[in-house]
Amino acid sequence: MTPGKGNSRPAPRPSPRGVEGEISIALPTGMLLPGALRLLSHAGVMRLSAAELGRRLLVERSGVRVILVRPADVPAYVDHGAADLGIVGKDVLWESNGSHYELVDLHFGPCRLVLAVPEESKLNGPETWPPLMRVATKLPRTTAAWFEARGQAVEVVRLHGSVELAPQVGLVDGIVDLTASGRTLRENKLRVTATLGSSTARLIGNQASLKTRTDAVQAMVARLREAANHAD
Amino acid sequence: MPGFRDLLPEEAEALRGAQESLLEEMRRWGYRYVVTPMVESIDVLALGLNAEQQRRLFKFSDARGEVVALVGERTIPVARLVAGKLRSAALPLRLCYAGPVLSADEGRFHQRRETYQVGAELVGASGPAADAEVIALAARCLEAAGLRRYQVDVGHSEFFQGIMDAVRLPAAVKAGVRSALAARDFVALEELLAHTPLRSAEHELLLRFPALRGGAEILEAAGGLVRNRRSEQALAELARVQELLVAHGLGAVVGLDLGAIRDFDYYTGVIFEGYGPDLGRPVAQGGRYDRLLERFGRPAPATGFVVQLDLVWELLARGGRAPLRRIDAALAWTGSGQATAMRLGSTLRLFGMRAVVDTEARRDREARAWWRAVGAENLIQCRGTKTVAWTAHGGRTRSLPPEQVAARLAGALS
Numbered sequence: 001m002t003p004g005k006g007n008s009r010p011a012p013r014p015s016p017r018g019v020e021g022e023i024s025i026a027l028p029t030g031m032l033l034p035g036a037l038r039l040l041s042h043a044g045v046m047r048l049s050a051a052e053l054g055r056r057l058l059v060e061r062s063g064v065r066v067i068l069v070r071p072a073d074v075p076a077y078v079d080h081g082a083a084d085l086g087i088v089g090k091d092v093l094w095e096s097n098g099s100h101y102e103l104v105d106l107h108f109g110p111c112r113l114v115l116a117v118p119e120e121s122k123l124n125g126p127e128t129w130p131p132l133m134r135v136a137t138k139l140p141r142t143t144a145a146w147f148e149a150r151g152q153a154v155e156v157v158r159l160h161g162s163v164e165l166a167p168q169v170g171l172v173d174g175i176v177d178l179t180a181s182g183r184t185l186r187e188n189k190l191r192v193t194a195t196l197g198s199s200t201a202r203l204i205g206n207q208a209s210l211k212t213r214t215d216a217v218q219a220m221v222a223r224l225r226e227a228a229n230h231a232d
Numbered sequence: 233m234p235g236f237r238d239l240l241p242e243e244a245e246a247l248r249g250a251q252e253s254l255l256e257e258m259r260r261w262g263y264r265y266v267v268t269p270m271v272e273s274i275d276v277l278a279l280g281l282n283a284e285q286q287r288r289l290f291k292f293s294d295a296r297g298e299v300v301a302l303v304g305e306r307t308i309p310v311a312r313l314v315a316g317k318l319r320s321a322a323l324p325l326r327l328c329y330a331g332p333v334l335s336a337d338e339g340r341f342h343q344r345r346e347t348y349q350v351g352a353e354l355v356g357a358s359g360p361a362a363d364a365e366v367i368a369l370a371a372r373c374l375e376a377a378g379l380r381r382y383q384v385d386v387g388h389s390e391f392f393q394g395i396m397d398a399v400r401l402p403a404a405v406k407a408g409v410r411s412a413l414a415a416r417d418f419v420a421l422e423e424l425l426a427h428t429p430l431r432s433a434e435h436e437l438l439l440r441f442p443a444l445r446g447g448a449e450i451l452e453a454a455g456g457l458v459r460n461r462r463s464e465q466a467l468a469e470l471a472r473v474q475e476l477l478v479a480h481g482l483g484a485v486v487g488l489d490l491g492a493i494r495d496f497d498y499y500t501g502v503i504f505e506g507y508g509p510d511l512g513r514p515v516a517q518g519g520r521y522d523r524l525l526e527r528f529g530r531p532a533p534a535t536g537f538v539v540q541l542d543l544v545w546e547l548l549a550r551g552g553r554a555p556l557r558r559i560d561a562a563l564a565w566t567g568s569g570q571a572t573a574m575r576l577g578s579t580l581r582l583f584g585m586r587a588v589v590d591t592e593a594r595r596d597r598e599a600r601a602w603w604r605a606v607g608a609e610n611l612i613q614c615r616g617t618k619t620v621a622w623t624a625h626g627g628r629t630r631s632l633p634p635e636q637v638a639a640r641l642a643g644a645l646s
Contacts, residue, residue, distance in 0.1 A: 081512020090419075099513065101442055102417040202419060205442075208512050211385055211489065211505070214445050 323356025387492030394462030
């Protein structure tokens with residue numbers, strides 16, 4: 001702000017949710033997007049192609065606003081009330097501790113969080129772990145908590161991509177990563193030695209939206225829950 | 233530093249204005265103002281905070297090697313005060329306070345680590361009348377700060393505790409249910425309850441927790457489902473609090489929320505949250521905490537709340553209703569007009585106006601440029617003692633005696 005503007009009245013900020021009574025839903029880019037769009041379509045909420053949403057990022061139709069954000073940002077949008085609801089993988093929720101409500105297991109986008117080591121490695125069960133384990137991952141919080149719960153000292157190396165590469169070049173003993181089919185791990189000559197958890201897509205909700213616009217938000221939650229259960 | 237920021241005049245003044253309105257409302261209700269230090273011994277704070285809350289404190293050691301922390305809230309310091317320096321003061325005590333609180337968590341997004349709170353505590357009074365008093369005070373505080381639309385959700389922590397007593401589940405599952413609810417993870421909750429064979433009314437209530445909201449009718453609906461004294465007692469108390477809030481004139485803004493999820497270990501009775509329109513977080517929150525004072529050696533029931541000033545400001549700014557605090561008059565002068573400018577400035581301030589007198593002689597275009605930079609409503613140019621040139625924002629310039637200008641500005645003010 002420039003000093004000369006110090007006394008001017010702030011422009012009224014548009015309400016982040018636009019029209020009153022409108023429901024906004026944050027969807028994640030990437031793997032879960034097709035499933036999320038299918039769910040919205042099955043629930044009769046909105047028919048929307050990934051291409052269209054990808055181009056416009058924000059689509060508003062008949063009282064529903066859909067926004068497209070990075071998976072790791074979905075909890076932030078929901079926690080801050082920029083979206084009433086969000087669809088996001090459980091793996092993202094493991095890493096964030098927000099004030100949102102985790103409402104429904106949507107069942108699609110299943111994957112496992114695994115500890116994998118090079119095929120030739122001697123590491124296997126906890127009894128074979130070294131006194132200080134070095135692990136690369138994109139999910140440092142979950143990884144550290146899991147080893148800590150098992151009394152294992154661990155040095156977590158946080159990487160942002162190509163985690164599979166880290167053990168091959170001697171950076172770490174193993175990796176903790178998400179896998180759906182295990183193919184990427186096999187291609188990189190990695191062997192799964194433990195499963196830390198299983199993830200699927202979840203529906204999360206903003207605490208204030210659930211309280212101040214209970215009926216509209218709960219109705220939308222019920223529709224999405226219904227659609228998710230029928231898709232099984 | 234991330235999470236910390238300067239507040240420029242517009243926001244800083246609005247925050248201070250909101251703080252004063254809140255404290256003034258609390259004063260009208262007989263709450264006395266106290267100040268507790270920014271720093272507390274970790275041993276004191278540990279008496280009231282759980283491990284996670286302690287982790288979030290800004291901690292350091294003082295010169296004697298004692299671990300101290302910057303306060304993250306002020307209910308615990310006030311409890312220390314009531315059980316310490318005020319231990320001979322008769323209960324109930326009504327106290328209020330204001331100030332910044334800190335969190336060591338580096339939040340994502342635009343989350344702040346330094347926030348501003350105004351709070352009130354009613355110590356030594358139990359029962360629905362005391363609960364209703366602090367809820368009504370919280371609501372009136374939001375109004376005093378300028379919020380026209382808000383709602384207050386009232387719940388009861390004992391309703392949940394009673395269900396947990398009554399529900400027939402293995403201890404391990406019960407612990408899981410508690411932590412799932414504390415984490416607001418209803419997927420985990422459903423899973424835990426799906427794997428238990430016994431279905432009961434309590435199961436249903438737990439599963440429907442986030443939807444247990446409504447008016448007085450929800451108490452009856454829930455009353456038909458619970459069969460334990462603790463929950464029934466909670467419902468009876470809530471019904472009474474609701475009646476009293478209607479008597480306080482707040483029936484229209486109060487809703488009941490039996491699924492309110494708060495710190496279950498801390499709160500012992502009626503709890504509440506205040507929400508403004510379209511803001512993702514509660515702007516005020518509080519409740520009954522009857523077991524905190526005994527940890528300081530003076531057992532006493534207590535209830536209270538805090539208002540998050542930052543969020544009040546956000547709501548006001550969003551509605552375009554942030555209080556406008558302009559400078560009323562910029563007084564420029566040349567030559568013998570300087571003394572006139574000083575005198576007129578004093579007169580305007582006596583009327584409660586904000587007046588700035590220039591520090592150097594300026595005329596015509598330079599004076600007008602200075603006026604714009606100051607951002608005042610009126611420019612008053614003083615060139616002599618008899619008359620001054622008065623220009624209102626967007627108006628024409630008139631030549632008048634200084635006392636007439638003062639009278640007209642004061643008239644416009646009232």
